[in-house]
Amino acid sequence: MYTVVSQLVSDIYTIPAALVTFFKTAQKNAVEQGVQCPHNCVGLKLIATGVRNRILEVAASTDDLSDRLQQFADCSYEILTSTNYGHCTHRTASHFIKTNRNWLLEQVETISDHFSNPVFELVDSHPLEDDVVDYTENYLLSLTSSILHSPSGESHLSRVYNYLHNNIDWAVSQLDITPLLGEGSSSPVTSLVISTSAREEDTSFNPLVEYKRIGHCNFDHRAIEGFTYDWNRLLCCDLGLTETGLRNLLSHREDVQNSSYLSETDQKHVNTLKAKFHLSP
Template sequence: MTVLQSVVEVMLCCPQYPTVLSKVLLPVIDSVVMCAVDYVTEHLGKPAPPNMASTLSSLPCGCRATKGDESDGEDGKAMSTKVVLTRALACLLSALMETVQTIPTAVQLFCKQLQDKLTEKEIQTAHSSVGLQLLAGAVYLALHDQTQLEQWAGHTMKQTIKDNLSLLGLCAYHVLTATVASSKGNMPRLAYTFMRKHGSWLSEQIDNIVESVSNVSVDEGSSAAVLEGGNLEFLQLFMSTLAHKILQEQQGKNNLTHLFHVIKGNQQWFQVQLGIPPMLGKDDLPQVMPFEPNPGSKEQVMTFDPLQEFNSIGDCNIDQNFLLEFPWDWAELLQSDLGLSELGFTTLLQHRCDMTDESCLDTDKEKRHVATLKAKFGLELTSSV
């Protein structure tokens, strides 16, 4: 049995998983691939820069043209295709190592379950990580899908650029799944040279990717489902896929409608089973009612009374008139927003030096203002005492 056959066997336990898995991984592959695509397009999709030395030599200034600054390096001349693809490959691997850390927990659990199945059947995978092999295959397919690449880039590409991107995808797959000790075989020369020159750096990147894909804790001996540990967004997407599949069946709409009636009619029972506390601080626990698989007809369940809903929150009744006529103490409620009170202002005022010592006052106008403030807030009596 091959790795592909084992993948199919694991996915049979959840037929909708390939579609959901592709939707979840698409943003990851998109950001990783476009990083390399932009680099290749920028350096191979534009003409070579003009020779400035020949241009300056024709100027009538009498100056002798000199060689360009050697510090410019390869920025002053067009890089070869080999150099561009090598740097794009390094950029792609770095982006994959950084982006793979955002993979949802559900995908990590899927890779772990698949790896356990392969280990059980004694099937070897690249670096003992089927997750790494799946990512490498996804990158390979993305760089070979020329139509999708043009849609992501937003413009048409030359055929030479497309061919170089296809070669880049093949090199990325071999670099991620092979080892330095592997024979060349069908491996592109660019990939083999990259692995020999950057062996230690490549090993570090692959180890980080494998750790990110497999870094998930599952209790030993537990039969963890594929969806266990998935975040809310992933679970909602998966449930939406299941609901869509049910709707495609002949009685799918009736089955979903009946499921809604069961949940709506047994709402109190579900709240007790899930440990949801009573709303609005109710002390008395709701009475446990038996589960009713057939809660009643559609008309009874779907009855809606606007007045009753307006005067209730969940299973708690609210008296709207009581709320409107409640004797609110607005001064106390808004105390934090009203600033200083009169008493606080008076206390601060009486401790000012110009209020306690008239020698600080220079003009008669200032003395009149101080006297007015003392009379207004009763500070004359306080100072006399």
């Protein structure tokens, strides 16, 4: 256990800044919600949980050392998350804590201090919020490319996707997202699936059913008739041009600025556009 904790502390500074920022934000939200975490550090609890789960994964594939690895996983978790060193329930962990109490407190303090560093404060606005769209797109594409070209990048992206996909109902419920069509689920989803494996789903496909659905929502004639969205706004979004932008383009057209050379029919069309978009005559 001494080696595990020492290695964890030495590698704590290699954790990506984005993940540490997430830990710090989660800790802030936990305090606001009145949720207590070991050593007031959500990041430490999440890392301890990750270490335990990883050891249990190895234990599941190792028959000879399965029991010992399971005990080692529980011991590791207890040592990293125990706050009452005098009443630790795990015998091995309790002995290790009593023997290395001062040293362990220093290691835990090092981890919690790093996770609470003001450098990892979440900014109010996205760092690329005011940048040019083309630059932002190229920047994100370069990040994606660098991840995919790393040895385990594709595997990591797949695990992130599976985690999000497995908890899509939870996210919709917790974020109070209004469904695009139809009514949402009456009962909120409170359980979070801690799994990065692909979810087993019904592979049967009925084209007659899917034809009337968009995602998990029905899209039949009744839904279309009750569609309450602003079609003009949707059309502008689809075209990528707002009404103000279109009016500006029309006002700079030569036939709009000077229609004296146009035929009578063309002048009628131009006058219609001027009246429609309130352009100066």
